[in-house]
Amino acid sequence: MIDFETTGLSPRGGDRVVEVAIALVDGNGQTQDEFATLINPGRDTGPVFIHGISNDAVRNAPTFAEIVPELLARLEGAVIVAHNATFEEAFLASEFRRAGVHPTAPLPALCTLWLAQRTMPTPNHRLGTLCRYAQIPLVDKHAALGDMRATSALLPLLLHEVSQPLVYATPPPTGLAAHAPARKVRPVTRAVALRKGTNGWMTSLLDRLPMSAAEANDAQASSYLEALSDALADGRIIGDEARELARIAGAAGLGAAQVVALNDQLLDSIYQAAIEDEVLTKTEIRDLVKAAVALGRPDKFSHLTPTTPNGSSQKTQSETSTGRAGALSNESSRADRFHRALTAVEYQRSGESRENIAVSLGVSLATVKQLLRDGKWYLDPNSDGPRLALATAAADARNQGETQSAFQASQALSKGKTAEVWRDAAFLLGRDLTGMGGGSTAPGSGSRVTATGPTPSQR
Known part of the structure; x- marks a missing residue:
């Protein structure tokens, strides 16, 4: 399943692709994988009033040639499906030629426009008309991802109306990867036409991003988390805040899965702040639940109960259980957090990938990044001067009896x-x-802090 947004209607006249969305869809109409990105066409983006893509929006986007490996990997062994496939194929062939890619055989394709003309009794067979007739939501008209998803939902209905099997003149292609060496490219995603709806702004944002895309680097994750933290200061997200979060996520090339992981990371940190004094109040639980609802995770803190007045725990077993989703939020021990961070650093120094570290520790990639960042700072606080200065100020405040909330305000x-x-x-x-044991000592005491244990590959 593929869809393009373009600078115009004629690839022969020099028009280029400015956005692409492609998905692998199985015979039952279930989406297995999605890839979507804006494309820098090397020229003006054309009719912004139609596709909403400005020159500034594509400034840091990959070129079509850079995403060719991503496309070829998904076209391998597949039939191209598109609405008005002739249009999409013309641009695909043109962009492939520009990139120096020349498939040795034609690519089989199915046009849902052609299919609809033979099966649907609608006054016309535009995608929007067909979706209204079939009661399929067309969330983002003239956004490649939105149009592709609508076509994907329409396809099973059209196939159901066909009375005979479809026959293609050529088999699905093989060996396409040989035309372009695989390489990783960071996409530039976008979530457009956000609406609060009945499920909230964050749900709208997630629904308009591809299923998964690039992992955020440390700077991008920090930028998103800072904006999200500011947005949730009052416990809710409003339209302008959602659009700013969408802008940051899109520029970082994030998909829905990556945004959910970052959202969980922030919720975990809010939870950690709430239990820092080992007391969890009804007000804190209410605030936690409110934040989780705003981020589309209404059940994340549903298991929490207040601690008793003397601080003893009344938490349920599910809260104290371990697992990826609660890997940090369920660790009330600061010592355990410290050891996890140092263990992550040791794993990385032994040559393990972040993916392996995440599996070994039972956390998300976003959490691994935070653990590595913390671990490196624990080993050498001077490595991050601004962080050390702020931590020193907080330590002074704690020694003087200042509360965490007072320090936050100051x-x-x-x-x-x-x-x-x-x-x-x-x-x-x-x-x-x-x-902690094991001879661990605080920085500055002359001993290096270390964490021992088997690497993920040794387990």
Whole structure:
């Protein structure tokens, strides 16, 4: 399944692709994989009033030649399906030629426009008309991902109306990968036409991103988390905030899976802030649930119960169980968090990939990045001067009896950032080293802090 947005209607006249969406869809109409990105066409993007793609939007987007391996991998052994396939095929062939790719055999294709003309009693056979007739939501008209998803949903209905099997003049292609060496390219995604709807702004954002895309690097993750933390300061997300989050996520090339992982990371940090004093109040639970609802995760904190007045735990067994989703949120021990961070660093130094570290520790890739960042700082706080300065200020505040909320107000920090700084301060004060054993010592005492254990590949 494929769809393009273009600078115009004529590839022979020099028009180019400015956005592509492609999906692998099985015989039952189930989507197995999606890839979508804006494309830098090397020229003006054309009618912005139609596709909504400005020159500035594609400035940092990959060229078509750079995403050819992604396309070929998905065309391998497949039949191309598109609405008005003649149009899509003309642009595909033109862009392939420009990229120096020349498939040795024709690519079989199925046109849903052609199929609809033979099966659907609609006044015309535009995609929007067919979707209204079939009661299929066309979420983002003239966005490649939205049009492709609508076509994907329409296809099973059209095939059901066909009274005989479809026959193609050529078999699905093989060996396409030989035409372009595989290489990783960071897409530029976009979530357009956001609406609050009945499920909230975050759900709308996630629905308009591809299923999965690129992992955020540290700077991109920090940028998104800072914006999200600021947006959730009042416990809800409004339209302008959702659009800013969509802009950051799109520029980083994130898909829905990556945004969900970052959202969970922030919720975990808010939870950590709430249990820092080992007391969980009804108000804190209410705030946690409110934040989770705003991020489309209404059940994430449904198991929490308040602690008793003397601080003893009344939490349910599910809260204290381990697992990826709760790998950090369920670890009330700062010592355990410290050890996890150092273990992640040791794994990385032994040559393990972040993916292997995530599997070994039972956490997401986003959490691995945070653990590596923390672990490197624990080993050498001077490696990040601004972080050390803020942690030192927080340590001084703690020594003087200042509360975490008061420190947050005085420093004008977000709640999530304050929780991180407060943990850093506890580390500087030596509290994270309590009961760790193994000879671990605080930085500056002359001994290096280490974590031991088998690497993921040795397990």
